[in-house]
Amino acid sequence: MAITVLIPTPLRSLTSEQDSVEATGATIGEIFEDLENKHPGIGERLCDESGEIRRFVNVYLNQEDIRFIDGKNTAVADGDEVSIVPAIAGG
């Protein structure tokens, strides 16, 4: 399944400066594993030593925060868009 993943500026050094990449997998966790295989080093940026998504990393599936869905177990389907966004100040 091909999923589009939007890559924020701080991670583009790992994706040859591409702002979006394709990945495959049935869940967000599998997508992250595939990203790590294709772009070594990106995995530790997204998840801490225990495998949890880092405190300041927000992940959205089709604009919905995956914290409100099923976290790393959130299911993804062909054509979905995943966006990785750093936390942002208030306003």
Place this chain on the structure above:
Amino acid sequence: MSGKAKYFTALRGRESGREYPLDEVRYVCEFDFGPLEVKYDYDAIKAVLTRELIQSRPPNMWRYKELLPIEGPVTVGEQTGFTPLTKADRLAERLGVTGELWIKNDTVNYPTLSFKDRVVSVALTRSLEFGYDTVACASTGNLANSVAANAASVGLKCYVFIPQDLEPSKILGSQVFGAHVVPIDGPYDKVNRLSSEIADKYKWAFANVNLRPYYAEGSKTMGFEIAEQLGWRVPDNVVVPMAGGSLIGKIEKAFNEFKKLGLIDDRHTKIYGAQAEGCGPIVEAVKNGTDLIRPVETPNTIVKSLAIGNPADGYYAARGIQDSGGYAENPTDPETVAGIQMLAECEGVFAETAGGVTVAATKRLLESGKLDPAECTVLCITGNGLKTKECLEGQFTTHHAIAPSLKAFDVLYDEIHGTSQDKGKVGEPALT
């Protein structure tokens, strides 16, 4: 541009400690996405910054300029800040405070009547140093107003992104300055996410996205002013409204920096936070004794300026409150409206909903014994009531129009007071 900074030397990841040079625009640590903080040379600052020097400068936030991250002269918001700190004796009596109660009154901040003018003057001055011609922000209203006004003052192009359900005054209050106001169909957190993606693509200076490390430092000036205006001392308690949770940490940082520089002797302030019941993720964490923030998916409150379900600095805010021995409260919307009215009736200060929350939270904290009524407490009132006046609709009796005759007023007076016996004598105030 780079290398001119005299008193700040780098950006530093708050979690990782990794340092980044100042000549590029960065806003999160590349390694862990944690926030970046400005690293200052406090020895160099201590060598020049004295109480006397500060007091010799004009009454605005730039009297503390060595502690603010700009390299050259101030180009935006030179007259912002140094708002009144007012002793609130009548409010103290109403709330049962026996010690000192003070209002830090940013409802009259310049130019757009909220504390956001502080952060924007730093962010936009810095954005000009970086050479941007377009500025932007994600906002719940006050930041948008301030970015729009300050951008207009120096001829910067401006885009502001807001949740579509904001108060009309806050929308108009950006449009009037010629800004492009883009309403987004969704709560603030979606505006935020989109703004981050736009910032990446369009290369604009987003005050609270890619300029966040500089922007956030402007909030410290509220704390500096409180300490100076109290006579170079800090209060025992400070009550601060929380949206993203940045201001509360910066007030704490301000007190810590003054202590480090020897400008105050003692730093013991307990930090208290206020959010609305309909969006209180930081308060909930404090009440549960944790620093894990559970985001609120759909905020539901009249306090729109604080309606941020996933507060970026919530983790630090919750920890700061708990480490200081403070606490947090999240009053209901009716309590917030009552708080606005209490502040207005007691002190003649008309605050927006975030101010009502702060007063209402203080009332709860006093009632529960979390806040000591015998101590010195400062309430941070961060925005003006004229921007959120919808929340007061139906609260007041409007007198019908009367003929321009004394007789007509006598009749109305009797209607108001229910008697014609007690009009007072000449020379004696009758209305109480």
